[in-house]
Amino acid sequence: MTRAPSGPLDGVRVVELAGIGPGPFAAMTLADLGADVVRVDRPGGAGLGVDPAQDLTNRGKRSVLVDLKTPQGVAHVLDLVERADILIEGYRPGVAERLGVGPQPCLERNPRLVYGRMTGWGQDGPLAHSAGHDVGYIAVTGALGLAGKAGQPPNPPANLLGDYAGGSLYLVLGVLAALHHARAEQGAGQVVDAAVVDGTSHLTTMIHALLAAGGWQDRPEANLLDGGAPFYGTYETADHRYMAVGALEERFYVQFLDLLGVAGEVPDRADPEAWPRLRAEVARAFAQRTRAQWSEVFEGTDACVAPVLSLREAPDHPHLRARRTFLDLDGVPQPAPAPRFSRTPPADPAPPPAPGADAAAVARDWGLPTAAPDTDAAGALHRATPPRPGPAPVPPAADPGPPGP
Known part of the structure; x- marks a missing residue:
């Protein structure tokens, strides 16, 4: 796939170390807005059993296939990092360091790089190295309890509130703010530590204000906006909708x-x-x-x-159809990029690529060696040109400790 320039982030280069959860959605959002996102896929995939070429969070990206467990693979990634503006990784704390692509080698190679880290618990704290998922992250922030009914267990709102609202979108906000700083006069790169628990807690700011002022009861279905008020909620109709x-x-x-x-x-x-x-x-x-x-x-x-519409019904709502809130690309209905821009509207996203499908195009466009013969059969990029000179490296974030299991 060769990119057609468009969108307010046209010209911004992003390296995404493939993972699961909020990191891929953040990278997709940057791609939706015009960034050139190169996804570094691993041999064997992410382990979810989902074909990356059918995962819509991979749309608009390009893919190279790299084995980060080899010195050659690490060298490939650092070559990309040298030419990138932003890197996104979603490993447990310490894993990127163990692989050789943590903040220190990346910022030494490219001192203006914005190194975005996406985790559930954050890079430090007692639970930093523990496994977790959206439901647990939003549970400890108090946000999950807002979704419950009195006397019944709370129901998680899929992974929208934690992974995507509290995680992905805060990572996007953070890396773009850091990119603005890096591009300023005498600017420098830095590490952005985005944690689902931090972002989700931040989303509850107004509720905490009401709670402190006595305008919110700390229990479900007892308040104005949590289904407690009969004029703010849902009602069943004659056809059980x-x-x-x-x-x-x-x-x-x-x-x-x-x-x-x-x-x-x-x-x-x-x-x-x-x-x-x-x-x-x-x-x-x-x-x-x-x-x-x-x-x-x-x-x-x-x-x-x-x-109240289902996911399949939503694209046909007259208002959403008129605004093209949903697109049908290659027969696949999907939400359109958001928000809208008057001067730099992004193009419709390209379909998700197969792992390694874009090695040759990325090598050409990013100034790496040509794909043949410098690309192996798996599509992995090989060693590129020496690093360009730059300002003094930025000290990396403190080592968070050994990787989790």
Whole structure:
């Protein structure tokens, strides 16, 4: 695949050391915005049993195949690092150092490099070397408890809240901020330590403010935004589907009651003691019609009501279709790059590449030796030109200790 320049990050070069979870999504986001992302795939894949060429988080990237357990493989990666602006890795603390591609050798090779590290627990702390997944990370931040119903176990919102919102997007924010600094006069590269627990905790800032001010109860389904209020939640319809209600402001709430057909028949919402009765009346009304019928009633109004759609239904919603919020690329429906840009709109992303498919093109475009004969049968890039001179190296982050298992 040869890249066509586009997007606000056109000209930014990113090396992604292939992994799982929030790191690939962060690299995909950078690729969506126009960065040239080269994914360093390992022989045998990431171990998830998913074909990388079908994984949409690999879209818009290019792939080379490198064995980091060999000196030649490490040399290949350092050649790429020399020419890169950003590196992203998602290993446990210490693993990149053990492999020879940690911050110190990378920043010595390219002092302006932004070295982005993505983990669940962070690079230090008692749990830094422990295994984990999204559900555990958001559990200890208090965020998972916000998603529960009173008296029932909380349900994790897939891995959207932790891995992607608290992890990937904070890594993207961090590496772009560090890149801005590195490109300033006398700027230098640095290490960005992005942890899911940090980002997810940061997302709860407003809730902590309400909690400190006495405006939030530290238990589920007892507050304005957690399903406790009957005018902010979901209701079942006659066809056993659901409508979402968010009529917070008084003027929107008045219109909501009117269109629902219960104006003047429900208790005052200002009295929390009356919320159970109010909820029962609203539920009774919604149960009289189907989701499609209620959607027609509320569409285009200020009542703040919307149908709860499935993932397969979402791309066909009229508003999302009009905005091209979802794309159909090569027969695969997928979310479009976001956000939108008036001067530098990104192109539609290219399909995910097969591992090693782009070794020749990357070698040519990044100024490495040509793919043949300097590329082996597996598609791994071979030793490149000597490193270019640069300013004094930036001291690496403190060694976090031995790698996890």
